[in-house]
Amino acid sequence: MVDADHYQVNSTRSQCVVDVKEKICTCRKWDLTGMACNHAITTIWDMARNDIRAGIPEEWVSEVYWLDTWKKVFENVIKSIPGPDNWRPSRCPTTLTPPKHHKQVGMPKKKRKKEFGEDEVVADFDNGEKMTRKGTTSMCIKCGNKGHNMRSYKGQGGVHGR
Template sequence: MYDWLNEIPYTDWSRAYFSRRAKCDMLLSNICEVFNRQIVGARDKLIITCLEFIREYMTKRIVNVKKLQAKCMGPLTPHATEVFDEIKKQAAEMSVLMVVVNVKHKTCACRKWDLTGMPCKHAVAAIWDMSRNSIDAGIPEEWVDEVYWLSTWKKVYDNVIEPINGPEMWTPSECPTTLIPPKHHTQVGRPKKKRKKAFGENELEQEFDKGGKMTRKGTSIKCGKCGNMGHNVRSCKGQGGEQSTASQESHTATQGAPVYNLDE
């Protein structure tokens, strides 16, 4: 595991080397995966049908998001508000004793404010401490990066997908050549709908179980009774013969050896 991880650049897995450019703590491609799941029913269709399916899906999504935005209150998005409320609860239990936060540059020693753009519990405690000492710091939400603002979220969905005419209302082409679709050839076997995974993605998924924990696949088990590899104490039946006898003799010799008190 160490050798495998050491071959990957530190900027890809260590928070100490992460860039401050992306104000997000999401390290997964869940956004892309959700979109891929929604268009599964259109992947095996013709290109025009596939694009029409995506256009209809995006139109419905924009409408649903706008309905949700109309119900939102406060300066932050709903998810950002939920996350930041939990941060403020943790900050309320802290006391400011030493400087670990640079309010001017919006940085903290834990690097969470640097990487996510959202003040960590140390920063929130420092902001409250500034207000208690008659320093106009405002509310903690004002220090959150604009990527989490409700107004920014609304700007993303300002544009809408305009309706278009169907194929029966398209202007006929003036091209004298009639374009004929290619001959359809049915491939052998059932058509595949799942996307092609990137190199190494299957191996990475196999190392984790459904609960998100790493499996013990590929690890060597050593018996604590006989000292041999390949089994544990419960399944030990004296495997290894010579190694087991040698380990027992070594253990017996160790027990019979004299003990010296160096303090004397």
């Protein structure tokens, strides 16, 4: 205890000063939430241990959390309103119109907008620059055999060769 209203609380990581009269702590948790922080609770326990009047727990919590405050907030009744069919027409001379759409300046984007998850599918096949043929075998158009293509065709058996 520093004086009658200020207490110094030491914890493993920090040291805080609790002002019992103003209900504030240097950790600022009590200020921000309105509920006593662990430093304030330690102070209250110390006050009770030393026969200093600590009062009831509700005195250490902000009035926002009191039952009476909640009752005052919800005591007013919100009356229901009729549907749009029963609304009176407005006498306001101006009507609200949507803003005019104008085309943006500059070249339009050439890339299309991709759907969700499409990037992952393309990334599996793409090595960063071009699509790859990894995992596929080429087939010759002239003879129909796999393992070579039309450019590397050697004329097997002279049937298709020139």
